[in-house]
Amino acid sequence: MSYIILIIGFALLIKGADIFVEGASNIAKKLGIPSIIVGLTIVSLGTSAPELAVSLIASFEGNNGITMGNVLGSNIFNTLMVLGLTAIVMPIIIKKNTIIKDYIINIIVTILLLILSFGGKLLFNRNAELNRLSGFILIGICIIYIIYLIKTAKNQSEDSEDNTKVNILVSTFKIILGIIGIIIGGNLVVNSASNIAYSFGLSDKLVGLTIVAMGTSLPELVTSMIAALKGENDIAIGNVLGSNIFNILLILGVSSSINPIIIAPSLLVDILFLIIISLILGVFLFRGNKEKLRLGKIEGLTLVVLYIGYMAYIIFRN
Template identity: 35%
Template structure:
């Protein structure tokens, strides 16, 4: 039954998150918000909505292991699984548009997150620091994108095309999508957390382990599916940018928002083990981006072995 709750929660979260992105993007374009701003804010925040609701709900219910485990485990999975598995199909370019700048943002945000973990509790002011990093990243993304548009003389509307959103979507449909998302997101988060707690209790493992493995893997499935399909179509070169952006939002916006709900005690295993594995995962990506090397099949295989070792270590360690 608990596994069914988790599956139902994940399906509901993914469907509601997609509805939120489509509805919010259509509304923003209808209101005349430039596509570049929509991409840096509405789309980015909307696609992080499922993870956000899980972590905030878990923080409210006093389950920091699920909240932090979801983020740390997702960031590890994003690098070693989401990039490793598609690399077996086709090599993934390690250097794309703005890759260097975004990589440094990811390493900086990971370092700040690590420093905030060290006292053993993330307080409200730490949440503000992380939210501030998110704001800086979004502002920089908007500034850089506008500069590039001015140089290239392009008025790109690729956001609407990418998200399969009709700028002329009827008002009733926009309202319906947003309403459905606002109902589905918290309900899906609650179902997933209840299922995770039940499994933790039934199998005698900590909520942190469930957050690091089952919950984190579930919330990484959309990125994995998208990257796999891109690899099959030989278009996986955008994968690294997606992973880096997701990892930044996870440790800044999501944990920042959860910390504003109340102090988050850091589980011992995350403080002294899993966070450092997350740091190692981020660093393994750096050489490919900084040297513009492709993630080949050998590297992809190593990434998958590292992720498998992490899962085993998290469960039995």
């Protein structure tokens, strides 16, 4: 029965996120918000909503292994599988100046997570954790990042006016309906995944790193692949980087401010792996002095193979 509930939960999460993104994007375009902001904020936040729902519910219930594992697993899945599969289906070609700042912010935020999580353990031999102070720091940086995106958009010269007819009332209803689906689905996923983990003697962090992380990252995968097929490559890769940034800043920030997250020592390897693959992605994207960046089929296949190897490692480890 837990498996059926898990599938239903994932379905509600994905459909809820899809409805939420559609409603929010329509309102944003109607209000004249530039498309880059829609992609980096509304789409990224919308596709990160399942992770947020799962992590918050897990945090309230004290399942911190799922909370931290979910975010790390989702970011690793986004970086390797979402971008990898997207590049295999349709090579990603974008302008260098479109994404370089967000890529650098992604790296900095991931390194900051490493410092906040394991800095106390390395320096003072304390337990590795994200305490409430760390949560407030992450939330504060998240607010600064959103302000930065808004100011960047204001300085752009693109015409963001959209004459498409949008029913504000219907779009608002979609946002509310999407949020309800995300919350209910998140609750079902956490409860059923925990039951499955206990029945097989698996740890919460393993379930968070694998089943839950993959399931809650499906919106990013679908969004990026569809965007690439439609030629919206900036949205395809911007969605991944934006989601990764919000996963760390918003999700872990809010979750740890509610309930401090005790971090298993083994997760140090996962954080370091996330940093390494982010650097590898940078090598793939920024090699050479080209104005346009390209992530082709070979690079995509390499990322997918790295993820398969990582999955084999954490299953064997746990």
